[in-house]
Amino acid sequence: MPSACIRGPLNVVWSSTLPSAVPLASDADRVAMMERALARERQAREQAEHLLETKSRELYLVNEDLKLKNSQIEKRNAEIERTNHALMTTQAQLVQSEKMASVGQLAAGVAHEINNPIGYITSNLGTLQSYTSVMNELIAGYRQYAEGVRAGNADESLYLKLQEIQDREDIDFMQQDVVELVADSLSGSVRVKDIVQGLKSFSRVDGAECIESDLHAGIESTLKVLANELKYSCEVKLEFGKLPLVTCNLARINQVFMNLLVNASQSFEAPGIITVSTRSDDAWVYVTVSDTGCGIPEDKIGSIFDPFFTTKPVGSGTGLGLSISFGIIEEHGGTLTVASEQGAGSQFTIKLPIQQT
Amino acid sequence: MKGIVFNIFADLVTDNFGMEVWDSLIQETSPASGAVYTSGEVYPDGELIAYVTALSGITGAAPADLVRTFGTYTMHKFYKLHPEFMAEHTAKSFLQSVHDVVHVEVKKLHPDTLLPEFAYESTGDKQLTMLYCSPRKLCHLAEGLIVGTGEIFDEQIDLVHAECMHQGAAQCRLELDFA
Numbered sequence: 001m002p003s004a005c006i007r008g009p010l011n012v013v014w015s016s017t018l019p020s021a022v023p024l025a026s027d028a029d030r031v032a033m034m035e036r037a038l039a040r041e042r043q044a045r046e047q048a049e050h051l052l053e054t055k056s057r058e059l060y061l062v063n064e065d066l067k068l069k070n071s072q073i074e075k076r077n078a079e080i081e082r083t084n085h086a087l088m089t090t091q092a093q094l095v096q097s098e099k100m101a102s103v104g105q106l107a108a109g110v111a112h113e114i115n116n117p118i119g120y121i122t123s124n125l126g127t128l129q130s131y132t133s134v135m136n137e138l139i140a141g142y143r144q145y146a147e148g149v150r151a152g153n154a155d156e157s158l159y160l161k162l163q164e165i166q167d168r169e170d171i172d173f174m175q176q177d178v179v180e181l182v183a184d185s186l187s188g189s190v191r192v193k194d195i196v197q198g199l200k201s202f203s204r205v206d207g208a209e210c211i212e213s214d215l216h217a218g219i220e221s222t223l224k225v226l227a228n229e230l231k232y233s234c235e236v237k238l239e240f241g242k243l244p245l246v247t248c249n250l251a252r253i254n255q256v257f258m259n260l261l262v263n264a265s266q267s268f269e270a271p272g273i274i275t276v277s278t279r280s281d282d283a284w285v286y287v288t289v290s291d292t293g294c295g296i297p298e299d300k301i302g303s304i305f306d307p308f309f310t311t312k313p314v315g316s317g318t319g320l321g322l323s324i325s326f327g328i329i330e331e332h333g334g335t336l337t338v339a340s341e342q343g344a345g346s347q348f349t350i351k352l353p354i355q356q357t
Numbered sequence: 358m359k360g361i362v363f364n365i366f367a368d369l370v371t372d373n374f375g376m377e378v379w380d381s382l383i384q385e386t387s388p389a390s391g392a393v394y395t396s397g398e399v400y401p402d403g404e405l406i407a408y409v410t411a412l413s414g415i416t417g418a419a420p421a422d423l424v425r426t427f428g429t430y431t432m433h434k435f436y437k438l439h440p441e442f443m444a445e446h447t448a449k450s451f452l453q454s455v456h457d458v459v460h461v462e463v464k465k466l467h468p469d470t471l472l473p474e475f476a477y478e479s480t481g482d483k484q485l486t487m488l489y490c491s492p493r494k495l496c497h498l499a500e501g502l503i504v505g506t507g508e509i510f511d512e513q514i515d516l517v518h519a520e521c522m523h524q525g526a527a528q529c530r531l532e533l534d535f536a
Contacts, residue, residue: 033380043393051397 094320112228113195117188124181124188131178134169138162195224210332210356213250215287216240219276222257226265230274233265234291239277246285247356248332256325256336260289260348263321267293267346280354284334287350295342304338333357358402359470360394362431366405367394369430370412378415385411399469402493421497428501429508436509448510449485449535452503453477473499476528483535490528496521499531512536 141162148155165171223236230236264274272292279286296304303309305326322336329336333353340346370379383392386407390400409427413420436443442459443451456475463470473491480486489499500516507514513536520530 030377033376036380036383037376040391040393043391044395047393047395047398051395055397 095324097320110195110225113224114192117191121185121188124185128178128181131174134165134171134174138165138171141165210247210249212245213248213253215243215246215248215250215253215278215285215352218250218254219257219278219287222254222261223276226258226261229262230265232271233268234272234274236261237273237275239275241277241279243278243280243285244354246352246354248352252328253332253350253352256328256350257287257289259321259325260350264289264291264293264346264348267291267295269294272345283354285352285354287352288347289350290345290347292345295344296338296340296346297342301338301340305336358400358405359396359467360398360400361396363392363394363400363405364396365431365434366408366427367392368434369427370408372430374416378412381415382408382411397467424495424497425501425504428498428503429505430501431498432502432505432509436505443509446510447535448506448512448514449483449533451510452485452487452506452533453479485533485535487531487533488528489531490522494522496523496529496531499529503531503533 141158145155145158145162148158219238223230261274261276268291274292275288275290277288277290300309300311305322309323326336329350329352333356335351337349337351338346339349367379370382386404388401388404388407390404392404394400409420409423412418412423416423418426442454442462446454456477460472460475463472471491471493473489473493473495476488476490478486478488487499487503489496496518500518503514503516515534515536517532517534518529519532520526520528522529
């Protein structure tokens with residue numbers, strides 16, 4: 001058996017041998033000793049049993065306490081789950097209301113944009129209708145006169161009457177005007193057609209499909225929809241670089257363009273300039289919307305992407321526009337960032353991957 | 358001190374010197390507990406010190422030697438009761454696990470136990486310095502426990518008690534060399 005060698009300040013050498021046992025006096029002493037030992041053992045056992053009972057009682061109480069706490073936790077969990085569910089419902093409703101607000105904005109702009117060409121097309125058609133009746137009258141008169149000429153008895157009074165109608169109705173102007181009226185009406189119809197085309201890109205907001213899309217076309221159709229809203233407050237400059245087709249849900253991206261453009265247009269105290277510029281590198285495209293508006297105060301810039309944050313008066317902004325825009329760009333694996341200088345303007349930059357991974 | 362310590366001490370005395378010596382220690386020191394010990398309860402440290410002093414008087418062995426013997430005996434008892442703590446260990450790695458494993462387990466069963474603090478310095482593969490610190494200053498018990506560990510693992514351990522609380526040091530420095 002190996003032994004340990006102990007050295008140190010106490011300078012003792014280990015030894016496991018101890019002096020031998022103390023001798024005993026008598027058998028009577030021995031019996032008395034055994035009785036004492038037995039008594040001690042009995043007491044020790046009683047103490048141990050008592051201790052066991054105490055510990056069992058403690059255990060029982062701790063267990064009861066745990067059960068109570070557990071049921072409280074379960075109750076609280078259920079409450080949290082309910083609150084969470086309610087929050088999710090509210091959020092969905094708010095997102096929907098923001099969408100409806102966008103739709104409302106869009107509808108107002110579109111109504112005006114369509115109303116204008118439809119107005120002059122209608123008026124042009126009215127004018128054309130009255131021109132047509134004059135022209136029909138003249139054509140009928142000239143037919144009758146031509147038949148007389150062929151038969152050898154030209155009706156000079158009819159001719160004079162037709163000349164008089166021509167002069168009275170200014171047929172030269174009418175002939176010129178018809179061409180213009182038709183051209184104007186045609187271009188008005190094309191405008192209406194374009195607007196309706198542009199609207200189509202907003203109509204699939206819920207579709208999750210990502211397809212190769214032309215962001216420039218998206219920006220242009222968004223601007224067309226917003227033309228009415230923008231034309232009084234600002235001038236829009238486009239500085240388009242060369243962009244590849246970008247795999248995205250264009251309807252959702254258009255929603256972002258619209259949001260940024262509307263926000264920019266509302267930032268002006270006096271008519272200003274909105275510049276939309278685009279560029280790309282190997283993997284990313286960048287769309288920047290800058291304005292020369294009032295800018296964002298430094299203490300607010302950290303909150304602008306937070307849901308419900310708005311500086312607009314109560315009832316006029318949901319405060320969800322930028323947070324939803326941020327979400328849309330994030331869903332596409334991109335980023336939406338802001339730089340702003342108070343009094344000089346703001347610049348929002350969308351960075352999107354060309355390919356969705 | 359927990360009752361189990363007293364019970365092991367009683368076993369040591371009866372195993373080595375017979376029940377007569379244990380009985381005479383009780384008669385001589387008249388402990389307040391009546392020498393009725395239950396593992397889980399706490400009893401005054403003074404009762405153990407009184408037993409050791411009395412045993413030293415009876416046997417002529419120095420108290421430090423007796424406490425060290427008690428340490429060795431205790432380690433063998435511990436091994437018998439909880440061999441799982443020593444499985445997959447060497448003497449050195451077991452001693453290193455005392456503070457973070459064994460004492461943690463003891464605390465689970467007896468949260469009110471006062472345990473010594475151990476810090477370690479491993480200076481080489483075969484060397485280990487254990488820094489012992491406890492208001493009880495039972496460093497000789499620690500020595501005995503180390504000796505018992507060597508016996509259980511069948512390893513030679515050279516121990517130098519370089520600094521000692523009994524000599525005014527803030528902690529005891531036990532330098533071990535595993536042959």
